[in-house]
Amino acid sequence: MVQTNPINVSEIGSIWQTYQEKTLIMRFLEYFIEKSDDPQARNILGGLWQELKFYVNEMEELFFEQGMVKPVGFSKEDVFLDAPKLYDNGFDIMFVRVLKEVSMGLYTLGMNMTYNKRVMAIYEGLTTVTQKIYKLSTTYLLERGILALPPKVTMPKKTEFIKDKKYKDGFKLFGDKRPLNDLEVGIIHHNLEVNNIGMQLITGFAQCAQNKEVRKYFLKGKELAKKQVSIMEKILLESDVQLSAVSGATVTTSTVPPFSDKLMMHCIYILNGFGLVGAGTGAFFSMRNDIVMKTVFIAKDVYTYAQEGIEIKFRHGWFEEPPQMENRNRIIKGSE
Structure with missing residues (x-):
């Protein structure tokens, strides 16, 4: 297949990393869905799994079209659904919320290194999914009293500017x-x-x-x-x-x-x-x-x-090697 719109090196690296993370999250979701006894939590987890499955398929199609080997990532062999429940009391949604924080950063980094329209579309779609799930997860946890709010403070009444370098002082033996x-x-x-x-x-x-x-x-x-x-x-x-x-x-x-x-x-x-x-x-x-x-x-x-x-x-041979640049010295030596 002749590829008329090949993805560049930064896109290969970022989409490879994204595939690793998405297949990992899907394995967690499969276990959490299997063990969840809360219908609302199952809806959040199941909805996220369906969304991620779509984008994992998109990435796999992209790998095929580009003539790029599909990463191994994480498969059904890495999750054991028959295992008893390891976490309880809303941990599944709390953990998903943290994973979505991680994903937000990775998608921003990925988008910043992307020039291909199709790869951009993948990151745009994943970003939308992440923001939706993060909001649903936060609401779910707050409604059940599982997630603690940050401390409350009095509202600022006037604007001030820092005028003294003592503002940075934290190492003080005497004084506050x-x-x-x-x-x-x-x-x-x-x-x-x-x-x-x-x-x-x-x-x-x-x-x-x-x-x-x-x-x-x-x-x-x-x-x-x-x-x-x-x-x-x-x-x-x-x-x-x-x-x-x-x-x-x-x-x-x-x-x-x-x-x-x-x-x-x-x-x-x-x-x-x-x-x-x-x-x-x-x-x-x-x-x-x-x-x-x-x-x-x-x-x-x-x-x-x-x-x-x-x-x-x-x-233990558990670190899949990311795609890498050609070893020109080895190629040149091999041609001699």
Whole structure:
């Protein structure tokens, strides 16, 4: 087949990555749908699965038309629907909500590297789906009291400008630090929310991981999430910011794996990347130097943890190699 409108290298890379993420999410959805006993939750999960299936098919057609090998991604072999329920009390929708946050960022990045109209259409459609599901998930969780709202504050009554570099001071042995601004509180609350969900997710993974090395890795990730939660809670408490209640989702006592170790490791790989982006955003927009420093240290820990996970994936042959540029030196040497 002669391709008259070939996709470029950045589009190949981004659509390959998107396919990996979509097939992973579909496996989670299949398990959550199977175990859900709430009709409204099943509607949200099932609707998302149908939408993602359509776009996965679109990507597969695109791969075929471009003469590109279809990625392996994640298949039915990576999910075990007969496994008992591992998570309860709205965790399925909470986790989907976090995945949609991740997807928003990936679609923006993908669109920014896209020039082909068909690839643009895929990202436009996926963005619409993501925004719809994120809204439905948030409403569902708030209505059931599972999702905690950020702290309430008094409304600003006048506009002010920063005139003193002391505004950035956070390391003070004597005297009071300035109160957190609303942007800083919002970022810290979001980090707490995501890390609480991540801690529950990885606790379940640790309970059912089959490989000892993987189980140990997940336990290490659980402690890292707890450490981040502790740091953020302390910052809020020192500023007399009332903490919102943590999520009411629970991890059951099941040790039967609903997912393959390969799938669970890749899920944490994606969330580590999301965590690094979040840490970077927090460090950039926080203007108190103690918060910036703590955020940088958190990012360092997440990066080190992520690299350890990548090496585990390498050792077990679980990391599908992304498409890559031609090795010109090898081609030239081969022609000699």
